[in-house]
Amino acid sequence: MRPFGSSGTGSGSGRRGRDPLTGTLADRVSALLDLEVRRAARAGSSHDWILSYAELADGTRLFVKSLSRGSAPTGVLVAEARGLEWLGRSFGSPAIQPLGWDERLLVLPLVEQHEPTPAAAERLGRQLAGTHLTGADSFGADWPGYIGPLPLDNTPARHWPRFYAEQRLRPYLRRALDQGALTPSDARAVEKVVDSVEELAGEPEAPARVHGDLWNGNVLWRERDAVLIDPAAHGGHREADLAMLALFGLPYLDRVRDAYNEVAPLSSGWRGRVALHQLHPLLVHVCLFGAAYRTTAMEAARTAFRSS
Template sequence: MDPVATRVVELTGREAVSDALLGTSHEWELHRVGLADGTLLFVKAAADGRGRLDGLFRAEALGLDWLGRSFGSPVPGVAGWDERTLVLPWVDERPPTPEAAERFGHQLAAMHLAGADSFGADWDGFIGPLPMDNTRTRSWPEFYAEYRVIPYLRRAADRGALTPADVRLVEKVLDVLERLAGEPEPPARIHGDLWNGNVIWQDDGAVVVDPAAHGGHREADLAMLSLFGLAHLDRVRDAYNHAAPLAAGWRGRIPLHQLHPLLVHVCLFGAAYRTTVLEAARAALRAGD
């Protein structure tokens, strides 16, 4: 039996009979493992030679468990995990429909409304392969500046993907963040990396995967859904807004919430995302005029 199937047996206590490598993502491999009873599992495993991934799978497992504690949450359960492996149910994707989009909007609202004790989390997380500081904080502007924008702004500048002038522009946003943030909201139970590639459509809604879960601002998840496009996004947002009305001015704050994931993309992929970061910073500042 190959190493991945062996780890699945150890983690689930069930007999594995097949293992198909689906590809790689960052520093881990993606597998489809079949069990003797016909059940399929999705497995993320550290690539050969990588050993442990410094808590990445632990953070994802804890995040999925925490998000899943809200009624009707659109996240899969965790079948097993260790420091080198994460085992999840296999989810077949369906074509997106307006009806599924409306259901997903309600699912997302319910998950957010489950709330959090503070901004941040009890565990430090990851967004993609990058570490993410989840230090608990009472103020969202403080949390967003200190733990979501500044670390990735510095990292992007250190690798030469942003110029000193670029950094100053983003810092201007942080200087007036209290004014740009809108009315204070309680911490929401958010996915934290909700781009369209992490949404798996179902007939009755969607399943969301690969979270960077933490207590955050609920507008962040919605802003990220619009960053790279999502099928029937207006249906999702309308249904969400009906279930959990958004605060006045939320559309104008979309670029503000997109700064964090865009800076992450600069850190991962370089200056190709530089212009988009600067456009988001300027749009955030204009919204506050």
């Protein structure tokens, strides 16, 4: 984080209006929270939104996501806020909680990050198990979903294998094909998984309260624990969160998983289903970042199908 008052985006004197962007943002955050924001600084951007830091008059520091001026609200910030609040209504949830939000603005506490520790990883495993066990009314959610900037079909469903096939795999396969990031031959490999999903899914499980986009970048380590950010929250399969933690390499993942199993033991055969659950986020990455993720996605599809 660049300190307030340094060169670049900071508003060094703390006076509003010095910079049109940060001054306007400070006013908007003040109005949303009904608190005085004395300064704000743009930190960068991610997808279609602007990332900023803000500071209240009492010194409390905030993290702010906002839509750029002139862009139409898509619902992505609303979905994130509702997902965080929903995850927060679970046993011991590690999800960060929004301080305020509307269609164009989301305000979160600023997390002071530390190096991960085995003890923090074990606590995360137990908290994640409690979140999953809280459950959901169905697969899907009561709000339109997003994963990153892409729409996520949260239409409630009762049957996980078909929900996963039709609302998680097939839409992103079609998008990747339309973009030219996957070939018809690639599509056939994914379609084999879609057609076999009933056999691949394992024993039926009740809907779990899942984060939905739980790669290691969405885990922020604090001194004694971790918090989760940027969810694509919905009622889903609990193995999906753990599979995604493994996808890009979470520190102390074995500690997380062992602690999780103490609270909510995973079903037999879960290791053989890791690739199945990783296929959805990999297809999303193909849609967002192109053919760079094609090879990994195809490997996951072939591995998932071979496990049938």
